[in-house]
Amino acid sequence: xxNKSLVSIHDYSKKDYLRIMDLAEEFEKxxxxxxxxxxxxxxxxxxxxxxxxxxxxxxxxxxxLGGKIIGFTDAGSSSVSKGETVKDTIKTVSQYxxxxxxxxxxxxxxxxxxxxxxxxxxxxxxxANQHPTQCLLDLYTIRQTQKKLNNLTITMVGDLKYGRTxxxxxQAMSYFSPTFHFVSPQELKMPxxxxxxxxxxxxxxxxxxxxxEVMKKSDIVYITRVQKxxxxxxxxxxxxxxxxxxxxxxIEGTKSNLxxxxxxxxxxxxxxxxxxxxxxxxxxxxxxxxFTRMAIISSILGLK
Ligand code: CP
Numbered sequence: 161x162x163n164k165s166l167v168s169i170h171d172y173s174k175k176d177y178l179r180i181m182d183l184a185e186e187f188e189k190x191x192x193x194x195x196x197x198x199x200x201x202x203x204x205x206x207x208x209x210x211x212x213x214x215x216x217x218x219x220x221x222x223x224x225l226g227g228k229i230i231g232f233t234d235a236g237s238s239s240v241s242k243g244e245t246v247k248d249t250i251k252t253v254s255q256y257x258x259x260x261x262x263x264x265x266x267x268x269x270x271x272x273x274x275x276x277x278x279x280x281x282x283x284x285x286x287x288a289n290q291h292p293t294q295c296l297l298d299l300y301t302i303r304q305t306q307k308k309l310n311n312l313t314i315t316m317v318g319d320l321k322y323g324r325t326x327x328x329x330x331q332a333m334s335y336f337s338p339t340f341h342f343v344s345p346q347e348l349k350m351p352x353x354x355x356x357x358x359x360x361x362x363x364x365x366x367x368x369x370x371x372x373e374v375m376k377k378s379d380i381v382y383i384t385r386v387q388k389x390x391x392x393x394x395x396x397x398x399x400x401x402x403x404x405x406x407x408x409x410x411i412e413g414t415k416s417n418l419x420x421x422x423x424x425x426x427x428x429x430x431x432x433x434x435x436x437x438x439x440x441x442x443x444x445x446x447x448x449x450x451f452t453r454m455a456i457i458s459s460i461l462g463l464k
Pocket of ligand 1: 210211213215285294423425
């Protein structure tokens with residue numbers, strides 16, 4: 161992991177996932193112990209697309225480890241708005257920092273940036289492609305709630321076509337013999353390439369149109385937002401935006417270990433009443449983003 165960019169979840173092995181999770185646990189258990197670990201290090205956060213959790217949890221992680229942050233939250237405030245290329249931006253920022261965290265709407269853009277940069281790059285989401293740090297915090301959260309990763313039944317709900325978090329998560333979970341249920345509108349089904357991947361790995365999956373069919377079988381229900389920004393036609397978005405809304409009564413009679421996860425942001429796919437249900441775990445999941453990103457940064461910089 162040392163000095164290596166993290167662009168896709170495939171850049172890490174199963175052993176790497178376990179190492180990151182163990183390290184995240186160490187940071188969670190000892191919040192004050194590592195306050196100078198990143199002393200003298202500068203991390204750049206370049207967000208060409210909006211974010212709340214990913215950017216702020218990275219920044220919180222760096223600050224908690226005693227490092228410094230530079231960057232922008234909007235390319236409009238950078239010299240990209242004057243016509244500078246993304247290539248020149250990355251090359252320049254890599255002269256000022258020890259590691260770059262980058263989000264960009266174009267799939268493959270972060271891989272390309274990692275080939276130009278003089279410092280490692282961490283993908284904070286590239287279009288509908290990958291979101292590996294979200295995936296690692298999801299793995300951490302699943303292990304934390306289930307006390308294991310093997311042989312779990314995971315139901316994924318919502319936008320399975322454009323949802324980069326579900327794409328990364330099925331690939332990472334493939335090491336742990338899961339059973340998947342996919343619940344989505346017809347227009348937002350899991351793309352064939354991921355279904356082929358699962359078949360090649362002999363991993364069971366079923367597709368459903370009704371969430372109630374699978375609630376009682378699930379250990380994890382992973383809800384995702386229908387992403388308005390990925391639709392070119394607003395009428396198509398309107399047709400599917402309210403296809404699945406989780407309500408409290410749908411959680412009745414489910415397994416005692418069930419946890420409801422969501423990478424967030426939520427629009428209306430989880431009723432606000434669910435937030436106080438003890439099976440709702442999405443804000444704790446967001447909290448885990450800080451420890452997981454502490455582990456990723458310190459591993460890449462070779463400090464842990
Ligand atoms: N989960 C996630 O990526 O959230 P943000 O878009 O707010 O970073």
